[in-house]
Amino acid sequence: MSRTNLSRRGFTGSLLAATALSACAVQPEAPAKARVVVIGGGFGGTTAAKFLRLEDPGIAVTLVEPKSAFSTCPGSNYVIGGLSKMSDITHGYAALTGVHGVRHVREMAVAVDPVAKTVRTSGGQTLAYDRLVMSPGIDLRWGAIAGYDEAASARMPHAWQAGPQTELLRRQLEAMPDGGVVALAIPGMPYRCPPGPYERISMIANYLKTAKPRSKILALDAKDAFSKQPLFQDGWAALYPGLIEWVPLGKDGKVVEVVSGEMTLVSDFGQRHKVAVANVIPPQFAGKIARDAGLADQAGWCPVDPFTFESRQAKNIHVIGDASIAGAMPKSGFAASSQAKFVARAIAAAINGRPAEAPVFANTCYSLVGPDYGISVADIYRSTPQGIVAVQGAGGVSPRTPADAAAFRHLEAMYTHGWYASATKEIWG
Amino acid sequence: MTQLPRLASAALLVLAACAGQASAQALAPTSGRTLAATCTGCHGPGGHSPGEIPSIYGKTETQIVQALTEFRSDRRPATMMNRHAKGFTEAEIAAIAKEVATWR
Ligand SMILES: Cc1cc2nc3c(=O)[nH]c(=O)nc-3n(C[C@H](O)[C@H](O)[C@H](O)COP(=O)(O)OP(=O)(O)OC[C@H]3O[C@@H](n4cnc5c(N)ncnc54)[C@H](O)[C@@H]3O)c2cc1C
Numbered sequence: 001m002s003r004t005n006l007s008r009r010g011f012t013g014s015l016l017a018a019t020a021l022s023a024c025a026v027q028p029e030a031p032a033k034a035r036v037v038v039i040g041g042g043f044g045g046t047t048a049a050k051f052l053r054l055e056d057p058g059i060a061v062t063l064v065e066p067k068s069a070f071s072t073c074p075g076s077n078y079v080i081g082g083l084s085k086m087s088d089i090t091h092g093y094a095a096l097t098g099v100h101g102v103r104h105v106r107e108m109a110v111a112v113d114p115v116a117k118t119v120r121t122s123g124g125q126t127l128a129y130d131r132l133v134m135s136p137g138i139d140l141r142w143g144a145i146a147g148y149d150e151a152a153s154a155r156m157p158h159a160w161q162a163g164p165q166t167e168l169l170r171r172q173l174e175a176m177p178d179g180g181v182v183a184l185a186i187p188g189m190p191y192r193c194p195p196g197p198y199e200r201i202s203m204i205a206n207y208l209k210t211a212k213p214r215s216k217i218l219a220l221d222a223k224d225a226f227s228k229q230p231l232f233q234d235g236w237a238a239l240y241p242g243l244i245e246w247v248p249l250g251k252d253g254k255v256v257e258v259v260s261g262e263m264t265l266v267s268d269f270g271q272r273h274k275v276a277v278a279n280v281i282p283p284q285f286a287g288k289i290a291r292d293a294g295l296a297d298q299a300g301w302c303p304v305d306p307f308t309f310e311s312r313q314a315k316n317i318h319v320i321g322d323a324s325i326a327g328a329m330p331k332s333g334f335a336a337s338s339q340a341k342f343v344a345r346a347i348a349a350a351i352n353g354r355p356a357e358a359p360v361f362a363n364t365c366y367s368l369v370g371p372d373y374g375i376s377v378a379d380i381y382r383s384t385p386q387g388i389v390a391v392q393g394a395g396g397v398s399p400r401t402p403a404d405a406a407a408f409r410h411l412e413a414m415y416t417h418g419w420y421a422s423a424t425k426e427i428w429g
Numbered sequence: 430m431t432q433l434p435r436l437a438s439a440a441l442l443v444l445a446a447c448a449g450q451a452s453a454q455a456l457a458p459t460s461g462r463t464l465a466a467t468c469t470g471c472h473g474p475g476g477h478s479p480g481e482i483p484s485i486y487g488k489t490e491t492q493i494v495q496a497l498t499e500f501r502s503d504r505r506p507a508t509m510m511n512r513h514a515k516g517f518t519e520a521e522i523a524a525i526a527k528e529v530a531t532w533r
Contacts (some may be wrong), residue, residue, distance in 0.1 A: 147531060182443050307456070334470055338466070339464040345466070354457075355457040357458070357463050358458060358462060359463075360467060364471060367484065376509060378512045380467070391515075393515055394514075394516035395515075395516060398508070412509075415471075415481060417481055418471065418478065419482065420470050421473075421479045422470065422472060423474040423482060426470060426474045428468055429474065
């Protein structure tokens with residue numbers, strides 16, 4: 001049944017309804033109720049698995065995720081800047097399995113059969129589902145920047161999936177002599193966490209300012225404007241004067257090639273930047289399993305129904321988080337979790353024969369510009385047949401000139417940590 | 430929705446529930462529970478914040494309606510909540526308050 005069948009135009013009367021009702025009858029019945037498989041134990045997937053169980057403990061939920069503990073990208077910039085440790089941003093699945101009764105299969109999902117409704121795992125298991133939730137996050141597009149492949153990332157870390165790459169970048173910054181240039185290559189939209197590169201610049205600057213004050217940051221950007229730009233740039237001018245050079249696309253900021261053996265970044269117009277540390281954030285696309293299952297479009301992201309996050313390409317598969325095309329919603333952990341809570345509720349409603357609700361989603365992304373200097377962006381979202389849109393007149397970024405700026409930035413720095421504590425408790429707690 | 434023949438409207442709801450694919454027409458209004466799910470990402474599960482953001486459990490419905498209404502019209506100072514509160518209608522604020530007031 002395609003979405004068009006259900007559109008206002010397509011729904012014409014009881015004949016179609018009768019057909020659809022008979023389709024309903026093939027859904028499994030109580031007491032087994034339903035089996036939901038979730039692929040990916042990050043922000044979207046873990047939230048979905050937990051909330052499916054909270055919504056209806058009668059639903060059997062299996063999480064397929066190879067890791068035994070998940071290190072979050074949120075907070076990883078503070079590890080890179082030396083404010084936090086990896087253990088501060090790493091969470092296990094004990095509550096998910098022990099308290100919430102989710103079965104955790106510590107393997108990769110290697111194939112999906114949307115017709116047979118099964119998932120095959122790297123350990124050779126075949127998991128049958130009534131509904132599949134996919135939240136595999138991003139993959140890096142090796143080769144999209146010439147010379148930037150997995151081997152090159154061992155010298156020029158991306159650190160865009162938290163873990164060993166995060167620690168590598170931190171070690172390189174520590175080992176760098178004072179006076180070195182730290183370069184970042186920043187991609188064009190869309191990519192995971194629009195403000196992430198600029199928070200990272202801030203946290204590296206905060207480290208260099210005291211530890212290696214003669215050093216500089218060269219931020220080479222493939223776009224001309226970025227998330228919370230005036231707020232970041234005000235903060236940089238106040239906290240790190242002269243330390244950061246940001247080069248936009250229009251000033252030849254786009255990196256098209258790297259020579260990792262020579263620690264050199266090459267711009268579109270052939271400028272060669274030889275640097276001490278290079279953090280290369282390459283273009284991205286949806287995690288491989290979603291692309292392999294035929295759920296992605298030509299650009300590599302997954303189109304979904306804005307009311308249900310059900311894939312446009314396959315029935316009974318919901319794609320959430322970074323891998324999905326979610327209209328105005330950014331690729332953030334908050335957004336992935338918000339989508340997951342709604343989708344869990346919608347799936348439980350469908351399984352229990354309750355009507356679907358009009359969706360509401362939220363996003364709130366805090367960034368640290370300095371340890372005591374926080375800024376934010378937030379929005380509320382609604383679904384329309386054309387896609388997900390932000391509610392006009394709501395949301396937006398922190399004020400640029402609040403009455404008591406120091407107090408405002410201080411509070412938002414505290415809330416940056418507060419959000420992290422609450423979100424990770426809600427998801428992994 | 431009310432103009433639709435009874436059978437058709439009931440069938441539409443079943444369709445939406447069955448397929449998980451919904452047209453705007455077939456949707457039930459967003460419940461308080463779904464709306465309040467947008468609160469817990471920052472205020473913690475059940476409104477119990479483990480960190481620096483204020484907890485919101487143990488409040489009365491009236492307190493929550495008043496707070497959100499004042500945030501919405503910028504009568505109560507905030508860093509974030511005025512931006513969020515403007516995203517909801519009065520009826521939705523009432524529904525959120527009813528749900529959050531059950532958090533103990
Ligand atoms: C530096 C940085 C800072 C950030 N800061 C913030 C922030 O402050 N706030 C915020 O909201 N967001 C932030 N983000 C964004 C956030 O990390 C992502 O948007 C979020 O992780 C997306 O969730 P997801 O579920 O789509 O993917 P992920 O959280 O990445 O989870 C995907 C999971 O799927 C698993 N997986 C993939 N393929 C398979 C497979 N085939 N089988 C089984 N498992 C599989 C992976 O192992 C992974 O655990 C930041 C990102 C970065 C890079």
